[in-house]
Amino acid sequence: MNNWISGLDNANDEIVISSRVRLARNLKKVHFTNKLDENAGRENVDRIESAFYLNENTRDKFTTVRLWEIGGNVSTSYFEKHLISPNLLKSYKKTAFLVDKDETMSIMINEEDHIRLQCITKGFDIKEAYNEATKLDDMLENYLDYAFDERFGYLTACPTNIGTGMRASVMIHLPALTMNKEIDGLIKGLAQVGMTIRGLYGEGSNADSNIYQISNQVTLGVTEEEILNNLQAVVSQITAQEIKSREHLRANYEYEILDKIYRSIGILKNAIILSSKECLELLSYVRLGVEMSIIDDIDKKLLNSLLVLIQPASLQLKVDRKLTEKERDIERGKLVRETFRKINN
Amino acid sequence: MNNWISGLDNANDEIVISSRVRLARNLKKVHFTNKLDENAGRENVDRIESAFYLNENTRDKFTTVRLWEIGGNVSTSYFEKHLISPNLLKSYKKTAFLVDKDETMSIMINEEDHIRLQCITKGFDIKEAYNEATKLDDMLENYLDYAFDERFGYLTACPTNIGTGMRASVMIHLPALTMNKEIDGLIKGLAQVGMTIRGLYGEGSNADSNIYQISNQVTLGVTEEEILNNLQAVVSQITAQEIKSREHLRANYEYEILDKIYRSIGILKNAIILSSKECLELLSYVRLGVEMSIIDDIDKKLLNSLLVLIQPASLQLKVDRKLTEKERDIERGKLVRETFRKINN
Numbered sequence: 001m002n003n004w005i006s007g008l009d010n011a012n013d014e015i016v017i018s019s020r021v022r023l024a025r026n027l028k029k030v031h032f033t034n035k036l037d038e039n040a041g042r043e044n045v046d047r048i049e050s051a052f053y054l055n056e057n058t059r060d061k062f063t064t065v066r067l068w069e070i071g072g073n074v075s076t077s078y079f080e081k082h083l084i085s086p087n088l089l090k091s092y093k094k095t096a097f098l099v100d101k102d103e104t105m106s107i108m109i110n111e112e113d114h115i116r117l118q119c120i121t122k123g124f125d126i127k128e129a130y131n132e133a134t135k136l137d138d139m140l141e142n143y144l145d146y147a148f149d150e151r152f153g154y155l156t157a158c159p160t161n162i163g164t165g166m167r168a169s170v171m172i173h174l175p176a177l178t179m180n181k182e183i184d185g186l187i188k189g190l191a192q193v194g195m196t197i198r199g200l201y202g203e204g205s206n207a208d209s210n211i212y213q214i215s216n217q218v219t220l221g222v223t224e225e226e227i228l229n230n231l232q233a234v235v236s237q238i239t240a241q242e243i244k245s246r247e248h249l250r251a252n253y254e255y256e257i258l259d260k261i262y263r264s265i266g267i268l269k270n271a272i273i274l275s276s277k278e279c280l281e282l283l284s285y286v287r288l289g290v291e292m293s294i295i296d297d298i299d300k301k302l303l304n305s306l307l308v309l310i311q312p313a314s315l316q317l318k319v320d321r322k323l324t325e326k327e328r329d330i331e332r333g334k335l336v337r338e339t340f341r342k343i344n345n
Numbered sequence: 346m347n348n349w350i351s352g353l354d355n356a357n358d359e360i361v362i363s364s365r366v367r368l369a370r371n372l373k374k375v376h377f378t379n380k381l382d383e384n385a386g387r388e389n390v391d392r393i394e395s396a397f398y399l400n401e402n403t404r405d406k407f408t409t410v411r412l413w414e415i416g417g418n419v420s421t422s423y424f425e426k427h428l429i430s431p432n433l434l435k436s437y438k439k440t441a442f443l444v445d446k447d448e449t450m451s452i453m454i455n456e457e458d459h460i461r462l463q464c465i466t467k468g469f470d471i472k473e474a475y476n477e478a479t480k481l482d483d484m485l486e487n488y489l490d491y492a493f494d495e496r497f498g499y500l501t502a503c504p505t506n507i508g509t510g511m512r513a514s515v516m517i518h519l520p521a522l523t524m525n526k527e528i529d530g531l532i533k534g535l536a537q538v539g540m541t542i543r544g545l546y547g548e549g550s551n552a553d554s555n556i557y558q559i560s561n562q563v564t565l566g567v568t569e570e571e572i573l574n575n576l577q578a579v580v581s582q583i584t585a586q587e588i589k590s591r592e593h594l595r596a597n598y599e600y601e602i603l604d605k606i607y608r609s610i611g612i613l614k615n616a617i618i619l620s621s622k623e624c625l626e627l628l629s630y631v632r633l634g635v636e637m638s639i640i641d642d643i644d645k646k647l648l649n650s651l652l653v654l655i656q657p658a659s660l661q662l663k664v665d666r667k668l669t670e671k672e673r674d675i676e677r678g679k680l681v682r683e684t685f686r687k688i689n690n
Contacts, residue, residue, distance in 0.1 A: 265611075266612050267611050267612065270610055272607055333604070
């Protein structure tokens with residue numbers, strides 16, 4: 001797998017930024033997470049951690065982070081890297097996660113389910129993410145007793161996850177479909193085929209970045225194979241639509257698009273105050289410029305890293321103190337300015 | 346005198362960009378301009394031109410431009426440099442002007458009055474402009490018979506110019522007073538003391554550039570000395586108000602002001618499509634940055650020249666063809682981008 005932020009750019013990360021598979025698992029004979037108090041929760045962390053580290057390979061590759069032992073900015077910055085969920089943060093007194101050194105695999109403990117195992121890789125490669133997740137899952141199953149029902153499959157805290165316990169998703173950049181408003185129809189259409197589309201940071205987060213997460217909604221009564229194939233097919237189709245819209249833009253609004261892209265670079269290089277919303281919009285135009293081969297001296301690795309680094313916790317971590325919204329806008333401006341000025345274009 | 350566009354920047358061009366004096370004169374025994382047909386008008390051009398060139402000094406320093414002999418873009422570009430008026434352009438079949446090589450002095454022939462003589466110099470120096478205008482006027486009076494009445498003074502086509510026939514004006518940059526809306530009260534106050542305030546290109550032009558022209562309105566019953574002193578006093582007071590407002594901005598909105606200034610530079614360096622309105626606004630912020638010593642690698646000479654070069658006729662003259670509005674916005678973007686990218690900041 002290839003870290004979606006720092007891994008080398010490659011051909012399959014055009015439009016699709018990353019692919020992710022997560023599996024929800026629970027232990028037999030242990031109450032669901034919401035019934036575990038702080039002590040029982042921490043016991044469960046120890047239980048899963050020690051099972052996991054029974055395997056020598058994983059012991060060298062992974063580290064454990066106990067959320068109650070670290071500061072809020074540190075843990076939230078893992079969320080901003082898409083390695084852990086808001087739910088894990090919320091219950092930080094009894095939650096933990098294991099993460100590999102490459103930051104492509106993570107195992108959340110005491111999220112909604114006891115185990116939420118996820119693999120995330122750069123670009124459009126859901127099967128790779130699935131294969132790695134399965135390997136990890138199989139390994140864990142050697143040491144732990146999963147709650148599994150012959151008829152229903154994996155049992156989960158929320159019925160929407162019962163069955164495969166799998167959610168597969170991609171992070172996808174759709175500026176052209178957003179500009180021409182086709183995105184609204186797309187969202188409706190996806191719901192009808194059992195898929196869901198959300199913003200950069202999941203439910204409730206907005207799409208200022210023109211980056212969306214598309215994932216399967218249904219887990220019961222379908223096989224892993226079907227989920228992966230469906231998502232693959234839908235994402236391929238959306239990608240083709242986006243490319244078509246970009247070609248239309250290029251053919252009919254060439255100067256306007258160039259204007260948007262270059263102005264964005266100009267502002268990112270110079271702004272003193274930069275809100276998250278504006279910054280994400282500008283970064284999206286620059287990304288579009290790179291993806292349309294209009295800009296050739298900026299790599300997407302840099303744009304991916306900025307998606308994370310401009311987030312509140314990452315900014316606060318950088319300066320090592322709590323910031324007001326205005327201070328964040330100023331720090332964000334500084335970070336982005338310095339980053340873009342290093343590029344000679 | 347010092348050309349307001351290309352002359353070296355100096356201490357007195359802080360806030361006041363240029364100072365101008367124009368004198369309106371008419372010849373005895375010749376009908377007012379509006380009564381002159383094409384032939385009679387051109388005869389009058391020859392009459393005034395030959396009188397003017399009787400003096401050897403002027404013959405070497407000035408050239409004559411007959412508006413009916415040149416293209417519209419060429420003549421309009423002189424208007425954009427503030428050397429001639431829209432009225433002169435309108436009656437181009439019978440109008441002409443004399444202009445010195447430095448482009449600080451011009452004599453319009455067959456404008457509203459037979460002679461409109463003007464001197465324009467960089468910065469806040471109305472008396473210098475007046476002295477030079479008077480010298481030229483005295484010289485011309487040796488060779489021509491002016492329409493003059495002992496009681497009323499110089500007779501002019503429009504009664505508002507009777508008396509001294511003089512209008513003194515300054516071009517002044519008031520971004521802070523515009524931002525905090527004090528400009529509206531200022532406009533009303535000026536009217537009460539017989540002054541008038543207009544946009545960069547006179548009556549009806551807007552103030553996107555935050556540059557205004559302030560001039561005397563009353564010419565009858567006041568001496569030249571009084572006009573000059575009044576204008577000088579009023580402009581000094583407005584300048585002080587503007588400086589105070591800038592200090593207030595710096596003390597209370599430092600980041601916001603820096604943000605505006607640097608973003609403006611970023612956009613000017615990168616925009617592909619640039620409307621006149623936006624361009625003037627951005628140039629005003631950069632000028633403010635220079636005047637507040639925030640920006641030190643851009644000189645105002647460059648900003649002054651852009652004020653003119655981004656105007657429609659100057660742009661069309663540069664590419665030597667008529668441009669649609671969209672084409673102008675693209676050419677303007679290109680010109681400004683290339684100009685700003687040469688500056689290393």
